[in-house]
Amino acid sequence: MTKARSAFLAAAEERGFLHQITDRAGLDALLAAGPVTSYIGFDCTADSLHVGSLLQIMLLRLWQKTGNKPIVLMGGGTTKVGDPSGKDETRRMLSEAEIAANMAGIRRVFERFLTFGDGKTDAVMVDNAEWLDRLEYIPFLREYGRHFSVNRMLSMDSVKLRLEREQPLTFLEFNYMVLQAYDFLELARRYNCAVQMGGSDQWGNIVMGVELGRRAEERVLHGVTSQLVTTSSGAKMGKTAQGAVWLNADRLSAYDYWQYWRNTEDADVGRFLRLFTDLSMAEIKRVDALKDGEINRAKIVLATEATALAHGRKVADEAAETARRVFAEGGIGANLPVTETSKAELGSGQPAIHYFHRTGLAPSLSEARRLIRGGGARINDKVVADENAKLSLADLNADGVIKLSAGKKRHALVKPV
């Protein structure tokens, strides 16, 4: 493969973003000639995005940074249908109000990663409900339905896998790819959008759009998919025991976000630095050269850089400092979650398990007991031996708080007010 001439392709390929491109040479030539508009669609199934979508976000960011215009397409319309790709189960139907609320939350996430505005390379956010909600069934079928082959659609992975696994697929969902293809055409008309990007599971849907553009209006459209990012152990990214790794602070604190990246497996550090930070390749090579125990320094760089993108530099530095104090000095960092209680309650000598439960370190009282039995619970860094141990005012440390720990990594403070 020859080296790309365009800044975007050169950078995206060097950093390992890309999986498939419909017409690499054609796209490269287009990009080299001037700013190009591309889009990625996001469904509004939750009020934030998580790390699973981060690669797509970074791809748009890179697109903008290399002098092009990104469109964030909110799936206000398609969310009402539900994408069957990669899922065995039909999605729950969301109400319009839920979708609107989710969209507002997602918008805030993007404001961190992209520059929005009216300029030539400023990002814009568009909602496909604008046109999908108004489609008329018969005219739509006559005008666009004829360009879609059911034979072809049945061979698409998203559909085929459901059928093979004997999982239900409703007609509603079957239409998803048609609508996504139509989105592409609509964006091409409205914004002269020439490229659709997406995760590798979107390949089929993207190609449908490219083909629709050609068949319906002889437009030349391009499709690009990103690598599927899994950890070296094969797990999908973005899931932890506590749930998804969300990108907004209401859902997941900056400190926990920082910790997520800090705990990256050795084998993933270099790859993640390239994908999820803005560091230059030279810088990344330098950091990635660290080996063995030293690699922890690279993980700290990764965590801080990734957190800075999602939550801001200042917050990222604070998270790093908190972690340093908690782990290196065994102390208490400012960013640990605090659960408030009253002096009176604390003085009454409630069992420690209550506090482990209340702080969220244990999902139930039974779990808290198990944690203590297993030797994983600590109060002020001292292992709790007795599962009926009680907490009292005497446990307050010099800072006037009690530090509870579940395992080495999860800590919380109890503070009387």
Add this chain to the structure above:
RNA sequence: GGAGGGGUUGCGGAGCGGUCAAACGCAGCAGACUGUAAAUCUGCCCUCUUCGGAGUUCGGUGGUUCGAAUCCACCCCCCUCCA
């Protein structure tokens, strides 16, 4: 509409009248070893518990039985084939 198969604890998947809070695998949590890594080993993994137990689970509702995830009836949902 007809015939057949199926719905079990996060997932996969055993169980098919008592010994079932339900094998096993995966995921997860904790401990050991480490580097806040991976791998490995150990323990835990429905809820509550005064640690003796207690209470709710096997699509739903009734029933048979001393006793039902297991048998019966009806209902709901899914799959396959036929129409």
